[in-house]
Amino acid sequence: MIPDIPWSITVISVATNVAIVIAVTAIVASAGARSGLAPQARRAVRLGTGIFLAAWLGLAWLLAPPAASLAARDRFSLSPLIPLFAIVPVVAVLLAIRFSPALRQVLSAASLPALIGVQFYRTLGVLFVILMTMGQLPARFALPAGWGDIAIGLTAPLVALALARGTRGSRAIATSWNVVGLLDLVVAVGMGTGLLAPYLAPELGPRVQPAAAMGIFPMFLVPAFAVPVSVLLHLIALGRLRREVRTRSGRVAVAA
Numbered sequence: 001m002i003p004d005i006p007w008s009i010t011v012i013s014v015a016t017n018v019a020i021v022i023a024v025t026a027i028v029a030s031a032g033a034r035s036g037l038a039p040q041a042r043r044a045v046r047l048g049t050g051i052f053l054a055a056w057l058g059l060a061w062l063l064a065p066p067a068a069s070l071a072a073r074d075r076f077s078l079s080p081l082i083p084l085f086a087i088v089p090v091v092a093v094l095l096a097i098r099f100s101p102a103l104r105q106v107l108s109a110a111s112l113p114a115l116i117g118v119q120f121y122r123t124l125g126v127l128f129v130i131l132m133t134m135g136q137l138p139a140r141f142a143l144p145a146g147w148g149d150i151a152i153g154l155t156a157p158l159v160a161l162a163l164a165r166g167t168r169g170s171r172a173i174a175t176s177w178n179v180v181g182l183l184d185l186v187v188a189v190g191m192g193t194g195l196l197a198p199y200l201a202p203e204l205g206p207r208v209q210p211a212a213a214m215g216i217f218p219m220f221l222v223p224a225f226a227v228p229v230s231v232l233l234h235l236i237a238l239g240r241l242r243r244e245v246r247t248r249s250g251r252v253a254v255a256a
Helices: 007-034 039-063 067-072 081-099 101-109 112-133 139-165 170-193 221-255
Strands: none
Touching: 007 039, 007 101, 007 112, 007 221, 039 081, 039 101, 039 221, 081 101, 081 221, 101 221, 112 139, 112 170, 112 221, 139 170, 170 221
């Protein structure tokens, strides 16, 4: 069956992904103002971030396969565009962080609560559950991915607030939240592509077809853009938390 995505879900999906571009760019811009970099360097990082994210989303939008393309595709095949969009931009960002001192300085100045709280957009997972009730997504994917994303999205502001207030144990909670958030994405991608289904749900058989609706517009934007951006946010936040622990440990050692 070829999925039929309602226009209302299309609008919500597209609007959420556009909001991700705006929100992440705003976080980087705000961090740049606190980074101590020269104005020209701050501007370059801000513009570079905005252009990269907008181009990433725009290209995913432009190349997203239409529903009609499923008719000529093997139902067990996975569009090569999904791993391409999920891997190449993430590697590009990690390389940029590795080789750009300015970008590293900006990310070091970024608000940790903001890096976590912004993932409230993960509540977009409710669309998976809605599409499942409409018969457009299989339960094996929609239930773990949808409810997992809803849980991560709803708790993101709470974890961010705990960090902002310096609540006792908030850093340990934030670390655990990021790890669970990454695991949720692994399960979602694994069940959506069918690659992990034989291991997580062996009753489905040795070969499980991908969730077709996630491979066409507009849901294609989720694995091609929203998911890898979430992975990057989790990794950046975990890196920040780890550095802060090391810094505190070093200060305690010096004081002792």
